[in-house]
Amino acid sequence: MRDSHDEVRAILAEYIQSNGLKNTRQRDVILETFLAASGHTTIEELLFAVQKVNKAVGYATVYRTLKLFVDAGIASERKFGDGQTQYEIAKVDEHHDHLICRKCGKIFEFEDDIIERQQEIIAAQFGLKLTHHRMTLWGEPVDGNSCC
Amino acid sequence: MRDSHDEVRAILAEYIQSNGLKNTRQRDVILETFLAASGHTTIEELLFAVQKVNKAVGYATVYRTLKLFVDAGIASERKFGDGQTQYEIAKVDEHHDHLICRKCGKIFEFEDDIIERQQEIIAAQFGLKLTHHRMTLWGEPVDGNSCC
DNA sequence: ATACCTGCAAACTGTTTGCACGCGC
DNA sequence: GCGCGTGCAAACAGTTTGCAGGTAT
DSSP: OHHHHHHHHHHHHHHHHHTTOOOOHHHHHHHHHHHHHOSOEEHHHHHHHHHHHOTTOOHHHHHHHHHHHHHHTSEEEEEOSSSSEEEEEOOTTOOOEEEEETTTOOEEEEOOHHHHHHHHHHHHHTTEEEEEEEEEEEEEEBTTBOOO | OHHHHHHHHHHHHHHHHHTTOOOOHHHHHHHHHHHHHOSOEEHHHHHHHHHHHOTTOOHHHHHHHHHHHHHHTSEEEEEOSSSSEEEEEOOTTOOOEEEEETTTOOEEEEOOHHHHHHHHHHHHHTTEEEEEEEEEEEEEEBTTBOOO
């Protein structure tokens, strides 16, 4: 955990340095908050958490910083169609999809080779080479076997 | 083609009647435009097409009418994360996913039992019963075997 | 000192809603 | 005539951007 976060910090530091950007208090706080959330977070959630440390930070800075994170390759955007964009820590060379509990909203990540392979077959049937995909499942807890 | 559209018209007429709603010129035009598009359409595209027939129609009416179509069960909303909501003709008891060509933007529909079954297995592994899902694939044409 | 960065507010996009008038039944 | 529908504009939510002043290097 520790070292994976350290790796993320290092990637960002390197990106900032080599692009002539600057380290700032705000970016530090937002990064730590983002890492602490360690899952799927929205701008709003991040902003509120960040404001507990630094009251003056506004939406614009969080938006701009998250965009920076995406550019630096440490975050990726997800749009589940519920309005707000979700951000998660980008793990290089790891792809996963999502399963969302409709009751508690919890988001699970998974990866499935059978599906991935099947997707390539489907794309090929239409004469296309699969570049990427997005798959989201929604489910409800079966009684007595709840996730929440 | 003809009869499938007629069926849609009938469903809407029935819905309008049994809910004390009214037939209007605008709804007719929007419905016919929607059917003619017969694929994935945005509010904007619909509006422009509708305005060729009736210049006065505004966004609000198209939005409200498409919402009516969704309520009536003849249209369904799709959010691909590119900003605008897409609408397509709802086919009862038929589910499909989408494959989008990154070059020409063409949207293909497909259905795959292997994937559907696998999705249920995955949900079950997390203690959830799959309620619905969304899957979108993006691909590029392989040279000489283009879709566009 | 020179960029870059920040905070604020204003702009923007896609969508929804309040209201006065119009029209279907 | 009653009530739903329409068109317009204003309101919204999420996000982006311009600007004046602040700060890291």
